[in-house]
Structures are given as structure tokens and as C-alpha cells.
Amino acid sequence: MQYGVIDSFVCPETGTTFSCVISRNNHKAILWYEGMQLLTSGDVLTKEKDRLLVNGRRDELTLHKISIFNAGLWKSLQKRSQCPGNKTYHPALCFYRARCLFECCPYGICGVRLSPLSYREAEPE
16 A cells, blocks of 8 residues: 655644645545654555555655544644644744754754743843
8 A cells, every 4th residue: 555645744732743644545544653753745554464665765754643534634634733834934943932843853953942931042032
């Protein structure tokens, strides 16, 4: 079975990534997973025996849930996720105020994330 990735976003509060995927038969689903890789639009997922391949390579994704795509659910999940990287414009610095559960930023902002104290210091007065 093959799926194409349409869109993805992350939830820093839970460390979960959500991806909307579509099968060759035009069946859409929402994947809830954890892993070091953010699936992006155009990526191809292939299930091969007990493995999940991303663009033909094995990846360390922990799949938590697969649900049939529902536009209301997708929008609700997106709305609850406050990660600055989920926006079209990806900032150079992360000003997310709460604790992020990602060890390394899925959007590549790893190592420059500011603590809430640094955020307050960086805000203009």
C-alpha cells in the first residue's frame, strides 16, 4: 500500500506530528506519529511487511493512530497546535512560550529555541 503526503504539522505540547495522506484510490487519512522526520508534501509512504518506508527508505516513525480524514478534525487539530513552524513563514528563532517536547525542531530551528525568559528579554519594550 502506498500513500502520498499532502500536508503535515506538529504539536509541540505532545511531541506528535500529524500528516494528511492520500492513497492511490483517493482515500484520505490522518496519521498521528512521533519520529525524527517531518513528512512533507510529496513524500511517499509505503507499507512493506512490518515496515514503513518513507521515499523508499526505512524510517523510525512511531505510528500512534490512523484515522479516516475528516476536514473538521484536521482543522481542529491544526488550530490547537501553536508551533510557530506550522505557519507558511518559518521563523529563524522559535518564540514558542510553553515547553516543546521535540528534542530537535522538525522545522530545523534546533538549538536556537529561546526559553520563556529569553522571549521576554527579546520582546521590544
